[in-house]
Amino acid sequence: MTSKNTLIIGTRGSALALAQADMVRAALSALHPGLDIRREIIRTTGDRRTDVPLADVARVSGIVDKGIFIKELETALLEGRIDVAVHSLKDVPSELAPEFRLPAVLPRAAAEDVLITKEPDWNGRGTLATGSVRRRLMARTYWGRQLRFEDLRGNVPTRLEKLVEHPEWDAVILAKAGLERLGLYAPETVVQGRKLYMRPLPVEAFIPAVGQGIVGMECRVSDRKTKELLAGINDAETCVCGVAERTFLVRLGASCSTPVGVHACLEGDALVLRAAYYVPGREEPFAVVVRGDRNAPEALGILAFEKLGLN
Template identity: 50%
Template sequence: MTMEQVVIGTRGSALALAQAELTETALGMAFPALQVVREIIKTTGDRRTDVALSQVAKVEGVLDKGVFTKELELALEAGTIDLAVHSLKDVPTVLADHFAIAGVLERAPIRDVLVTKVPGGLDTLPAGATVGTSSVRRAKQLLWLRPDLEVIDLRGNVPTRLSKVAGEDYDAIMLAEAGLVRLGHDLSKTELVDDVELHFAPLAEEVFYPAAGQGAVGFEIRADDADAVAIVKAINHPATFVRVTAEREFLRLLEGGCHTPVGVFTALDGGLITMQARVFPEQGGEPRTGKAEGCDPLEVAKELFESLA
């Protein structure tokens, strides 16, 4: 790349494009003369909507968590893009040596949201209600909190998922608050979808633990691209970077990927990082939990990993 032009790569979903626009705005403010070119790339996860998300990697022979990043990394490697814009929770915790996560935008809200046809959230769902999600983390926590529910697989972008819960196949679905907010949904109001009134109930992160990196837009670059390093550094949000660094390191120590049923979140108060985690056995049962605090994100992640009980 040159300092006159940067090519950013993004998936083509409405949410991915909204995140690309946020990135372009940040770049424009930091570098008014920089020409930003957008390249839309279809990933394995976008293409294989016929398979449960937890099975796509196995079916396609893609590394765990690589289903939404592989093609973007190939474009980085080929030099057709200079910067890949990711939902950070989709990015593997271990990257090839020639790639790096160089920065992040300021984090959006990290909560998970239950979307229902009746108000009241999780407590008012009737016994046996069907809840749609493609996330094993959400599924495990839902069944831990409400073992009477039936959790079934759900694929598609946000508008598609909202249409599905407005239909008859699901009583509720789960989505990330960050995605809903970035797409312009007002969670304080009901919303009419296909003539059905939908209600949004955000679940407090202290009750329903989010995914590592949830709500963060991350920038992957070629590690030896000094110009890209400088550009990303200028739009990086330091507090968010500290938090997601701790969360991704914890997931790395667990050797966990995107289908590992683990929830983790951090709080940053001044320079003090507080982390909590909930790790579910893949075969069911009570989760292991832990809590740690400190000032170095890598050390706090290590302490949290060692504290799991």
């Protein structure tokens, strides 16, 4: 910690990132009302480089690691300018540098992707805008090869506005969690005078990104006091699901931009994990569904990888 009673939270500056940082601050304040919690906004490489497709940001920016949305936050942690970095867990590489830990996650929000269209009965014909390779490939599997794609970058409100501003676009896909956290999710809504329609996509068929809907907190491994504070707000059930998903990603050797969907959920005493992984030259993904002990999430992630059938 910065001092005995002061904790500095680092966050990106988008409306969604700020909302998530405020969620962390509220959770900590409820447990530690005397704690002085401050917020530091940090702009990351992923925020600056909106001029290229998301999958190309690391390459054109000269970043050798995978964390285009966390690199500058981790630098601030190492320099002692912040005590906690708040992330959307889906932006965090599956393996952290040894200097860092993820000691806590908040309760998971909805993990689904949401299809947002200009017409209520859109059937997958026309143009879908998304910067996610995973969403493009899953959309093609879900709706068919006739679908056309355009790149889409920007924060959540910007993406909705771009859908309206481009008459040739028919739909976009966004995470339901982000829409809900900003108060923007509704079956029908109006953006810049244009009615839009939203419907969640089933996780069984349109599997979300690893960690989607989860807010994670990162700190220095040497900062024992901060780790203890964060452990007090950790949601155990969400943590189990996140560990299983991220273990699968580690075994796959994948990054945040790899076209893979992974989703774990608790069903009674069991932990169920679904995954779909796309490889070049193959239209259909390698897919797997496994069930195991909720107390052994790493083992389930490894089992899912082994049953994926890549060999």
